[in-house]
Amino acid sequence: MRLHWWMAFAVVAAACANAASPTFNKDIAPILYKNCASCHRPGEVAPFSLLTYSDAKRYAPTIADATSKHIMPPWKASPGFGEFADVRALSAEQIATISAWAKNGAPEGDTKDLPAAPKFTDGWALGPPDMIVEMPDTYQVPADGYDIYKCFVIRTDFPEDTPIASVEVRPGNRRVLHHTVIYTDPAHAARARAGDSGSYTCYGGPGITAIQTDLMAGWAPGMNVKRMPDGVAFVAPKGSDLIVQNHYHPSGRPESDKTTIGIYFQKTPVVKRIFGIPMVQPNLRIPAGESHQRVTATFTTPIELELSGIAPHMHLLGREMKITATLPDGDVKPLIWIKDWDFNWQLGYEFKESLALPAQTRFDLEAFYDNSAANPKNPSNPPKAVAWGEATTDEMCAAMLICVSPRASDRLTSWMSLAQQLLAGPAGRRFRSGAPDKNPNH
Numbered sequence: 001m002r003l004h005w006w007m008a009f010a011v012v013a014a015a016c017a018n019a020a021s022p023t024f025n026k027d028i029a030p031i032l033y034k035n036c037a038s039c040h041r042p043g044e045v046a047p048f049s050l051l052t053y054s055d056a057k058r059y060a061p062t063i064a065d066a067t068s069k070h071i072m073p074p075w076k077a078s079p080g081f082g083e084f085a086d087v088r089a090l091s092a093e094q095i096a097t098i099s100a101w102a103k104n105g106a107p108e109g110d111t112k113d114l115p116a117a118p119k120f121t122d123g124w125a126l127g128p129p130d131m132i133v134e135m136p137d138t139y140q141v142p143a144d145g146y147d148i149y150k151c152f153v154i155r156t157d158f159p160e161d162t163p164i165a166s167v168e169v170r171p172g173n174r175r176v177l178h179h180t181v182i183y184t185d186p187a188h189a190a191r192a193r194a195g196d197s198g199s200y201t202c203y204g205g206p207g208i209t210a211i212q213t214d215l216m217a218g219w220a221p222g223m224n225v226k227r228m229p230d231g232v233a234f235v236a237p238k239g240s241d242l243i244v245q246n247h248y249h250p251s252g253r254p255e256s257d258k259t260t261i262g263i264y265f266q267k268t269p270v271v272k273r274i275f276g277i278p279m280v281q282p283n284l285r286i287p288a289g290e291s292h293q294r295v296t297a298t299f300t301t302p303i304e305l306e307l308s309g310i311a312p313h314m315h316l317l318g319r320e321m322k323i324t325a326t327l328p329d330g331d332v333k334p335l336i337w338i339k340d341w342d343f344n345w346q347l348g349y350e351f352k353e354s355l356a357l358p359a360q361t362r363f364d365l366e367a368f369y370d371n372s373a374a375n376p377k378n379p380s381n382p383p384k385a386v387a388w389g390e391a392t393t394d395e396m397c398a399a400m401l402i403c404v405s406p407r408a409s410d411r412l413t414s415w416m417s418l419a420q421q422l423l424a425g426p427a428g429r430r431f432r433s434g435a436p437d438k439n440p441n442h
């Protein structure tokens with residue numbers, strides 16, 4: 001059969017018409033339900049709901065703008081560099097569909113195309129926890145002002161080393177709680193710092209430097225709660241308190257929060273433990289006005305590692321961070337590349353499959369910072385020279401390498417090696433000699 005030119009034309013025209021006029025019910029609702037509704041629904045962290053056609057239509061141009069600029073949904077890992085579980089980013093095709101829909105006047109389409117609205121549980125996602133703890137007091141969040149970073153000490157004082165399979169955070173107030181990071185503190189350093197008040201202001205970390213402190217869990221809106229497989233656990237050391245670091249974002253009216261944490265014990269014998277290795281560049285210096293300051297960090301592991309995730313960390317001036325692992329045979333594995341760092345959305349990223357890395361694998365971290373007056377996120381105006389520190393106006397350059405290992409000793413072995421490498425490197429030599437810092441940042 002001969003294909004008439006007009007037949008081909010009709011086919012192409014039909015395909016274009018289909019692609020060019022997406023509707024809410026058929027094309028947009030499935031995207032919003034799956035990728036946005038976990039945060040954009042009543043009582044959640046996002047400032048408006050995106051569950052109905054009228055909600056979505058009202059915000060159509062902003063939605064098209066925020067998705068095409070990759071501001072929403074919050075997911076900072078660049079595609080193609082590291083492979084992650086639970087990827088939240090939209091595909092290029094989904095972004096194009098949203099843009100086309102908004103450009104066409106955001107049509108509703110046929111109601112029979114509308115999928116069922118998503119269901120959300122109000123209770124514990126993993127069922128009743130083995131242990132429930134909560135913030136010592138209700139915290140009052142003022143109606144407006146700057147974001148608040150606060151560490152609350154929960155005196156859990158675990159009676160023995162306690163293997164934990166999962167931690168579920170239930171925010172007391174989802175309108176203001178932006179994220180939570182939970183640390184274990186066997187040294188009771190946070191208890192000492194908090195005193196009677198039970199809390200203190202901290203930014204970007206637990207606000208204490210005890211080497212025993214470890215990252216236990218984190219929570220951000222829209223996150224899936226998961227249980228570790230049998231035999232895998234984070235072991236909270238005997239005597240540990242929990243430090244709960246909360247980031248609050250004022251909502252426009254006075255709010256209060258008392259967040260609850262459900263802990264699920266690992267009941268099968270522990271064959272692998274989770275621990276973090278913090279790659280850092282404590283020697284960083286970012287001159288005032290510098291718009292593209294490069295900072296690097298490196299760590300060579302003395303032992304084989306199974307890497308299950310990674311959590312980059314910078315403050316407000318950070319723009320970019322890229323981390324690779326170079327195996328002893330020269331093979332380079334991409335781990336993560338964040339090209340538009342946003343302090344508000346510092347997530348932990350779990351690899352789709354954990355990476356087995358032999359001893360002598362070298363991790364390299366390269367970051368860039370913008371300390372110019374043109375950076376709208378710069379907390380200092382005019383810009384001032386910035387170094388490592390805890391405050392909002394200081395910076396950090398770090399990434400937690402999240403590992404699992406059958407050997408309980410691996411955490412200490414890798415941390416000792418990390419400390420030796422830092423002291424033996426340029427930062428350590430200057431530290432020992434007291435010589436002026438001619439070449440910081442690596």
Ligand code: HEC
Pocket residue numbers: 031032035036037038039040045046047059062063066067072073074090220221222344
């Ligand atoms: C993890 C929670 C979360 C998810 C998932 C999420 N958002 Fe948001 N969204 C927020 C929060 C919080 C804000 C308020 C701004 C901020 O704090 O970054 C926001 C703001 C926005 C804005 C306003 C941005 C502006 O420039 O004013 C738009 C539009 C938006 N989201 C659309 C979406 C769409 C579309 C999706 C899904 C494809 C989505 N969001 C997924 C939490 C989320």
